[in-house]
Amino acid sequence: MLQNKQAFIDKLLPAPRKGGFRMDGYWVWCGSVVKGEDGRFHMFASRWPKHLPMHPGWLVASEVVRAVADTPEGPYAFQEVVLPSRGAEYWDGRSTHNPHITKIGNQYVLYYMGSTHPFADVKEGEPFGLDDPRTIVGRSNKRVGIAIASSVFGPWHRLDAPIQPTRPARFDSFLTSNPAPCIHPDGSVLLIYKARRYEDIAHGMMTIGASRAEHYQGPYRVVREDPIFPPEQFHLEDPFIWRTDEGYELIAKDMEGNICGEKHGGIHAYSANGTDWTPFAQPKAYSREIRWDDGTTQVMGSLERPFLLFQDGEPTHLFAATADGSGGFEAAKETWNMVIPLRKGDR
Secondary structure, eight states, X not given: OGGGSOOGGGGBOOBOTTOSXXXXXXXXXXXXXXXXXXXXXXXXXXXXXXXXXXXXXXXXXXXXXXXXXXXXXXXXXXXXXXXXXXXXXXXXXXXXXXXXXXXXXXXXXXXXXXXXXXXXXXXXXXXXXXXXXXXXXXXXXXXEEEEEESSTTOOOEEOSSXXXXXXXXXXXXXXXXXXXEEEOTTSOEEEEEEEEOEEXXXXXXXXXXXXXXXXXXXXXXXXXXXXXXXXXXXXXXXXXXXXXXXXXXXXXXXXXXXXXSSTTOEEEEEESSXXXXXXEEEEEEEOSEEEBTTSOEEEOSEEEEEEEEEETTXXXXXXXXXXXXXXXXXXXXXXXXXXXXXXXXXX
């Protein structure tokens, strides 16, 4: 039955050109949306100043912000910085990134990646790149954590330690990031996350792990001692998961395109238990080639960090971080969070 399901990509409608969220003077990424107690739509996103390179500037200067719109499509207007820099002594003191907002009962739970390093901030005009000590240390200190609030307007309480730390000599010994939580009605959580392991003094390839907790504040326990997708076959990033009557479904970025047929396109997979996953017979979830509501099409330089907004139990909008240019972070002049409405019907 699941294998005969409609291809997710067939649900995508034209994207509004004037929708989504962008900010002058900033790289914008990682859009995640929730309907607030005020009835408006609140996007939690990452931003960092454009005097830094898009990559790896986020590793040392990203901060999570909130923007708001009257409709899911937007456009979204900046409201406030939610998770600012708070000092090198904190595990998330120098960078907050990968926000994923969710709500359980009357509580808003904001999952994110945090990092720190002990060096000075990068000054405008100062050379900075992948070989900079701030980049190297910041990357190795990436961890998944949460912040909690009883209102979408805050205040936000950050935990003193990450919920998904690294584990020596395991597939997640180097870093954890890109949290994809599914909070169940009883407050328990299945968390899918990105990980890398130490290989000598460097890091290995991206892998995807899974952990569970009886409560969203933890503790979280890794449910299997190997990645849930064999990295030799499934080179994935940016997972998003949700609960269904049959178990769970997932969309994620296909790094090589050997599953969905398009490099950096999206895959669609399912699982009965959240740890053993199978791509759908029609596995393509989305494409970098976008249909706009003005009738034009465009191949985006990047299309990443997929997030689904659910309303009344049905996914209604796909949000994605996107970039212009010919492809890759280095070619991007602008980045923003775009939104693609979904056709109603088969979930």
